[in-house]
Amino acid sequence: MELTPKQRTVLLTLTTEWQTPIRLANQLPEASGNLPDVQEGLKVLLQEGLVQMNPTVAGLYRLTKEGNTLKERVRIEDNRIK
DSSP states (O other): OOOOHHHHHHHHHOOSSOBOHHHHHHHSOTTTOOHHHHHHHHHHHHHTTSEEEOSSSTTOEEEOHHHHHHHHHHHHHHHHHO
């Protein structure tokens, strides 16, 4: 999957712990940390099966196993580029 820069940022900010979009946006640099961009990134990552919504508490998201694997690959790629 080819990620946009904003989707990539959301992926790298997510963890396997449940988080709200607002919390994610607050963790991002000001230039990329606006809530609509985070929500759009989550939507795409959800459709790709990389993010999971909490089935009992609305508005909480976390990485799936596949999402965590991709996150690690992206980090490795980023380190090679630097």
